[in-house]
Amino acid sequence: MVMKILKNFFKRVFSNLFKNRKNIKLGFYGPPNAGKTSLANRICKDFTGEEIGTVSKIPHETRKIQFKEKVEIKSKGKAMVFKMIDTPGIATKIDYEDFMKYRMKKKDAKNRAKEATQGVIEAIKWLDDMDMVVVVLDASENPYNQVNITIIGNLVARKIPVLIVANKVDLKDADIKKIEAAFPEYDVVGISAKYGTNLEEFYESIFKLSKKIK
Amino acid sequence: MSKRGRNLGKIKGFTIQFLPYSEVRDLNSDDRIKKILGIVLGNSILILQGRLKTEEEARLIGDTMAMIDHVKTFRGIELAVISSNDKAGFFGKMKSGLANALSGGDLGAVTIIGPATIVKEMKRNPKKIELLLKR
Numbered sequence: 485m486v487m488k489i490l491k492n493f494f495k496r497v498f499s500n501l502f503k504n505r506k507n508i509k510l511g512f513y514g515p516p517n518a519g520k521t522s523l524a525n526r527i528c529k530d531f532t533g534e535e536i537g538t539v540s541k542i543p544h545e546t547r548k549i550q551f552k553e554k555v556e557i558k559s560k561g562k563a564m565v566f567k568m569i570d571t572p573g574i575a576t577k578i579d580y581e582d583f584m585k586y587r588m589k590k591k592d593a594k595n596r597a598k599e600a601t602q603g604v605i606e607a608i609k610w611l612d613d614m615d616m617v618v619v620v621l622d623a624s625e626n627p628y629n630q631v632n633i634t635i636i637g638n639l640v641a642r643k644i645p646v647l648i649v650a651n652k653v654d655l656k657d658a659d660i661k662k663i664e665a666a667f668p669e670y671d672v673v674g675i676s677a678k679y680g681t682n683l684e685e686f687y688e689s690i691f692k693l694s695k696k697i698k
Numbered sequence: 699m700s701k702r703g704r705n706l707g708k709i710k711g712f713t714i715q716f717l718p719y720s721e722v723r724d725l726n727s728d729d730r731i732k733k734i735l736g737i738v739l740g741n742s743i744l745i746l747q748g749r750l751k752t753e754e755e756a757r758l759i760g761d762t763m764a765m766i767d768h769v770k771t772f773r774g775i776e777l778a779v780i781s782s783n784d785k786a787g788f789f790g791k792m793k794s795g796l797a798n799a800l801s802g803g804d805l806g807a808v809t810i811i812g813p814a815t816i817v818k819e820m821k822r823n824p825k826k827i828e829l830l831l832k833r
Contacts, residue, residue, distance in 0.1 A: 605764060608757075630779060631759070
């Protein structure tokens with residue numbers, strides 16, 4: 485009996501000690517076209533040599549959850565292993581006619597819209613499975629979008645640590661301060677996934693965030 | 699009349715429904731979302747006193763997506779919430795949290811939900827929500 489209690493105690497202590505070092509599930513969430521896949525690609529390419537998915541100017545390019553297992557991120561002498569989970573952009577509306585503006589045929593546009601709606605549902609379902617989440621926002625867009633607020637609210641309700649990334653800082657209209665003002669309770673890191681700007685600070689913030697995993 | 703007012707042009711028929719929180723307070727999440735989507739599917743812009751729980755907001759988005767697949771003319775919703783609590787500090791939030799617990803919801807908040815076929819965009823900042831309608 486005593487042996488069993490001791491065994492369980494040590495098992496719990498050691499699993500807690502090492503849980504943060506094994507394939508932490510890192511989700512990328514945000515509205516469509518904010519650059520979730522671009523950022524995930526940049527990280528995966530840097531540390532595994534392979535990308536996670538394709539990117540496009542047409543919204544809802546990512547319509548299924550995409551994974552990359554065992555991505556070891558190394559920065560400034562630290563290293564951590566993550567399971568990267570890139571999710572479809574969350575939206576409240578999807579109109580196939582919007583895709584046709586990109587010279588897409590009606591049939592293809594309808595198909596894309598159908599897949600995109602299913603992608604949003606899937607992304608919401610996956611919220612429960614994340615250890616920590618990077619919410620990727622376009623720094624040139626209005627941050628007070630209800631989708632952003634809903635995503636962050638749901639992560640907080642699930643006690644999942646959140647880091648906000650203000651992507652596309654290379655754009656003329658980018659305004660990180662606006663994002664910081666909208667979400668004053670969270671760390672905001674300004675980056676450009678396209679040009680790889682400020683990724684060291686992003687990695688530092690990721691390592692810091694992993695300590696908040698419960 | 700402002701230039702914007704003069705150029706309104708023809709707007710397709712729609713109604714605006716104001717729903718006091720008492721109408722949804724006693725409903726469970728399923729029925730609450732069903733009621734909201736029912737109103738929006740009837741081409742109405744809904745102004746709801748109070749706000750949904752964050753989990754309900756996520757479910758509303760999920761159910762909206764499922765509905766796009768099943769209702770031919772439905773393209774989704776525009777959604778915005780404005781709350782008196784947004785800029786409150788710790789004690790302000792604690793105070794309103796207590797008041798919300800007693801009343802059953804954040805009655806200082808207003809939720810606006812409209813069908814995307816009518817509402818082109820909802821522009822929100824901490825002080826106001828602007829509705830841009832489709833012509």
